[in-house]
Amino acid sequence: xxxxxxxIAMPLALALALALAGCGAPAATAVVQSxxxxxxxxxxxxxxxxxxxxxxxTATTAATATTxxTATTAATATAAAPPTRAPTRAPTRAPTxxxxxxxxxxxxxxxxxxxxxxxxxxxxxxPGWQVDDSDAxxxxxxxxxxxxxRALLIATSGTAQPGANIDVQRDAFYKEVTKSCSASxxxxxxxxxxxxxxxxxxxxxxxxxxxxxxxxxxxxxxxxGVEWDFVIISPYQSFNQNTCKCPAGDLxxxxxxxxxxxxxxxxx
Numbered sequence: 001x002x003x004x005x006x007x008i009a010m011p012l013a014l015a016l017a018l019a020l021a022g023c024g025a026p027a028a029t030a031v032v033q034s035x036x037x038x039x040x041x042x043x044x045x046x047x048x049x050x051x052x053x054x055x056x057x058t059a060t061t062a063a064t065a066t067t068x069x070t071a072t073t074a075a076t077a078t079a080a081a082p083p084t085r086a087p088t089r090a091p092t093r094a095p096t097x098x099x100x101x102x103x104x105x106x107x108x109x110x111x112x113x114x115x116x117x118x119x120x121x122x123x124x125x126x127p128g129w130q131v132d133d134s135d136a137x138x139x140x141x142x143x144x145x146x147x148x149x150r151a152l153l154i155a156t157s158g159t160a161q162p163g164a165n166i167d168v169q170r171d172a173f174y175k176e177v178t179k180s181c182s183a184s185x186x187x188x189x190x191x192x193x194x195x196x197x198x199x200x201x202x203x204x205x206x207x208x209x210x211x212x213x214x215x216x217x218x219x220x221x222x223x224x225g226v227e228w229d230f231v232i233i234s235p236y237q238s239f240n241q242n243t244c245k246c247p248a249g250d251l252x253x254x255x256x257x258x259x260x261x262x263x264x265x266x267x268x
Contacts, residue, residue, distance in 0.1 A: 103261035104195060113261075116141055120268060121154060121195075124261040126254055139268065143258070150234040150250055152258060158268035160225035166200040170220035173229050174202060177218060181206035184216075195264040197221040197228060205236060215239035217255070226267040230259070 103113055107124040115122045118136040125131070125143045132142040139158050144151035161169075178184045189202040199221035206214040217232040232255045238244045240251040 101263055101265040104263045105260045107261055108257055111257075114141070114143070118268070119154065119156060120264065120266045122261075122263040122265060123154070123258060125152075125258055150254070151232075152255060153229075153231045153233075154262075155229045155231075156268060157227040159227075160267075161222070161227060162225055164222055164225065164227065166198065166220050166222055169222070169227055170200040170202065170218060170229075173220050173231075174204065174216075174218045177231050178204065178206055178216065180208065182209055183207040192219065192259075194219075194221070194259055195223075195262045197223050197264060199228075199230075206233075212237065215243065217251075223264055224267055228264060 101115060101120075101122045103122045103124045107113065108126075110127045111124040112127065112129075113122060113124050114131055116133065116136065119133070119139055119141050121141075123143075126145075129143055129145050132144075135141075140153060140155045142151055142153045174186075184204050184206050186202050186204045189200070192199050192201055199219035201217060201219040204216050204218070206216050208214070213236040215232075215234050215236045217230075219230045221228050232251070234250040234255070236243055238249050240249040241247065243249060
């Protein structure tokens with residue numbers, strides 16, 4: 001508990017031709033002579049014609065080897081096919097930083113924005129106003145002008161309270177903030193939704209000796225069971241249109257526009 005806030009993937013085939021050859025020999029020629037010489041002239045024997053040589057057989061030409069089909073080389077196949085690429089990994093992206101919380105609604109021109117961390121809320125406040133977060137560790141942050149005549153306090157318990165009732169919690173908070181009043185009285189009560197949280201509210205007067213009468217607006221809401229409170233302090237005579245009898249008092253000029261920008265972005 002932080003007081004009131006903390007808060008998070010072919011071989012070549014060669015054809016060989018074989019030459020086959022044959023050859024033959026011619027027969028010898030014989031001469032016949034008579035035994036006794038006679039007057040009869042010698043008749044020459046008819047020569048036996050030489051045997052006709054049988055021509056050598058023609059060599060059978062070796063069958064022409066069928067040229068083996070040209071194999072597609074692995075290199076050619078590889079070149080023809082598109083290269084296979086490893087799946088491309090998507091680049092790793094750094095996690096996107098969470099967007100900074102922004103105030104709700106419209107921020108009036110010239111106003112500044114406060115973003116709390118120990119007390120996790122955002123709100124816009126008027127120019128010239130000051131922020132006091134010296135008690136942020138206790139769950140409290142205050143806003144107000146230098147004269148100290150008016151102020152807005154945002155606070156949280158930082159602790160879940162299952163079953164808590166906002167009206168009961170509001171009344172207890174009211175008693176706490178009016179301890180220093182010598183006298184106080186509740187003028188009216190109601191409810192208002194701020195930053196998606198329903199707040200039970202009341203407006204009361206606070207009388208302190210030697211000081212002008214003050215008006216207090218107290219509100220209590222539960223976000224996820226964690227109590228959040230606010231209190232507005234203003235001189236009663238300038239508090240709102242009814243008390244100042246004017247077009248706009250402090251409530252209409254400062255506090256309502258501030259609370260309309262309130263963004264309670266998480267619990268402590």
